[in-house]
Amino acid sequence: MKALQGIEGRVEWAERTSEPCGSGQIRIRVAAAGLNRADLLQRAGHYPPPPGASDILGLECAGVVSEVGAGSPWRVGDRVCALLAGGGMAEDVVVHAGHALPVPDGLSLAEAAALPEVYATAWLNLFQLARLQPGEKALIHAGAGGVGSAAIQLCKAFGNPCWVSVGSADRLAYCESLGAQGGVLRGENLDSLKDFAPFDVILDPVGASYAALNLSLIALDGRWVVIAMMGGRRAELDLAKFLAKRVQITGSTLRNRDDAFKAALIAELRDKVWPLFAEKRLAPQLERTFRADQAEEAFALLESNQVNGKIVLLLDDSL
Template sequence: MANKDRIPEKMTAIAISQPGGPRVLKPETRDVPVPGPGEVLIRVHAAGVNRPDVQQRKGAYPPPPGASDLPGLEVAGEIAALGDDISRWRIGDRVCALTPGGGYAEYVKVHAGSVLPIPAGFTYSEAAAVPENYFTVWHNVFERGGLKKGETLLVHGGSSGIGTTAIQLASAFGATVFTTAGSKDKCDACLKLGADRAINY
């Protein structure tokens, strides 16, 4: 692992002490994870809060097998160390990343393929809100679904994080966007984001 000498052995992490509300999130001392081949270690500056994090805190969303028990599916920070076989990233690079969990900590290890450079002009806090929604929409709508300019996309739950991202990306790439949402205010918000029509269900 490159840069091993500058990484502490211990870190502070925010763990779920028991299922419940926000007060069950407690600081704990944990070992700093060690990146393996194809992984990077990120010094976390900001972490996103997503529905799965909230559900995990409530005890309704167990982490996948082999994933950290800590919440935190998206982070922004800087590369602190490199596992073997990493060529794209350098120590000190400002990045955001989608994680399998563990983002509510000072350090998190992430597969290098789940890391993106922080967009120009973004703060760490802004960048930490990018990976979960944008990776999900890009992969499902554009890579798997193959959405192209001139086609039509229906987005259910258009005012959700995934929904607002899908509306903006599809609209930016020249698709016609229909969406559903649960109130007039939510429908109006979808229209402002670029939806061509919003249906209040």
């Protein structure tokens, strides 16, 4: 099969051997795969896959089940999307059956490919780890990105007012169209977020450069979840404020979680989140699709930090 691999800061299609489909697994003929910042990092050599995971790029995909291992509830021909530790940007991928979700009614396979990674990440960090309760306020940094756009919609659906930090006025307007109450531009005065504070939960993919700001904005007993380090890895905190506010800081990753953890997360998504697509309370935020031969262009656009929502790579438009 053909598969996309990252080599020395670029992407390249190569012939790879398909993996066998074992017990409890399914093989998906891939129609489309979502791009994520993790793919940029892996392409640059900074984010190797977990032990045992495919080194092919792609943490989410959508397509049609083409083979079913023993014990799987899926059938050949089912339209699914899946959360992956790697391997999504290929003609086919073998995945744990419990890591797949049905394509929501009315959505294309390209739209479905934009769902698993960002909704799993947003749900895990806001509602499982940070235990966001109805009515509590959330601050979502980098709100216009894939995870941010999913997080905003989930906050709206579950009764949580949220605010964002973004890079431009157009991106702020985009976030407000999804349900954000408002926000600030990172190139201006981030301290004006204090007008909306305190926040019960902060979803933070920025890290070090926002650490002092977050500590000033967070509420008593607030939960601050760090999911990436776009703004650096080392920060200095005023521990007196940290203690006085009884702040809980959680470092969170999803890719290297074990199969059982991911299966439980996907089951909760299917039960609590997936019905909201049929009700039109959630919608995929697919900004642009690219053909397989445009992969380098797709990665360049994602790297520009000018994307609202998601980019998807189309691998098989016959499905």
